[in-house]
Amino acid sequence: MSRINVPTRDDVSPTNQALFDNLEKGVGMVPNLYATLAHSEHALGSYLALQNAKSSITGKAREVVNLVVSQVNGCEYCLAAHTMIGKMGGFTDAQVLEIRSGRASFDPKLDALAQLVKAMVSLRGKIDDATLDAFFAAGWTKENLVDVIVTVGDKTITNYLHAMTKVPVDFPAAPELAA
Structure with a gap:
């Protein structure tokens, strides 16, 4: 069970609404974990910048x-x-x-x-x-x-965000690893 709510576009700041719109265009959805970052005015934008930063690991x-x-x-x-x-x-x-x-x-x-x-x-x-x-x-x-x-x-x-919040998983479950 979720420990906190997953905010909708209407629940977040205008800055985060724009990020939601970009995610919707690019990914086709706003994943629950990303939406949860939008409880903070800055966390979603900061996280997306980190995730999309140039890297030799691609x-x-x-x-x-x-x-x-x-x-x-x-x-x-x-x-x-x-x-x-x-x-x-x-x-x-x-x-x-x-x-x-x-x-x-x-x-x-x-x-x-x-x-x-x-x-x-x-x-x-x-x-x-x-x-x-x-x-x-x-x-x-x-x-x-x-x-x-x-x-x-x-x-x-x-x-860690998911471990702390337990927001619903909105992707098909991953299979268990064999013991």
Whole structure:
């Protein structure tokens, strides 16, 4: 059950109404978690700026980060959204599940990324040298490392927002991982 309401367009400031309109045009809807950010005058705009900022971590790599972080943090909302986005971006159902487990055996570079992100989130950034060395050996750069950390922060924001608010998930539920 939701701990706070999901605001509608009529409930939010004119600034946030404009952001709702842009989301509606671009995404076709205002996801409940984004709408919840609009309880703050500034949070939705700040979050969208962070999410849309230029990064060396894009496309499938970004979805690897989003899926792994959301799995480690147990965010059913973000897992649902990013399972759908990951499949739209070209991952198969099996690949999405494997990524969520912290591996991507079908692509060595994405596998190193998934392992790094799982360790980073699980260990609060205190990863071992071997994991970082494997990341770099797979072809990732220092720029990529910094951008991965920023992307982890981005996803952690929405994971925590959902954990705190429990707003309804408005995407198809992500399947459970096998034990």
